[in-house]
Amino acid sequence: MQLILNIPDHCLPQKQDSQSLGQQLKLHSALLLFQSGQLSRGAACEFADVDVYTFMAACKKYSISVINANSEDIEADVLRFEQRHSI
Secondary structure, three states: OOOOOOOOOOHHOOOOOHHHHHHHHHHHHHHHHHHHHOOOOHHHHHHOOOOHHHHEEEEEEEEOOOOOOHHHHHHHHHHHHHHHHOO
16 A cells, blocks of 8 residues: 655655655554554564564664563463473
């Protein structure tokens, strides 16, 4: 799908060409959709047209958690592990 955006010139960085701006907008959109749970990590990488390492680096740069588990889920996983492995 192709999407056309009309962005006022005064809102754009001075020395950024439209191709790099488009790539940056795709990455930031993918980060937001991933952070909100609307896209998986793989889908976000595909959306942004970047590899997983680039995407993970961007997550780190913008302090976006890549682990979507709460403390209760982690505790339940530990208990299941302990039960299976008799720790």
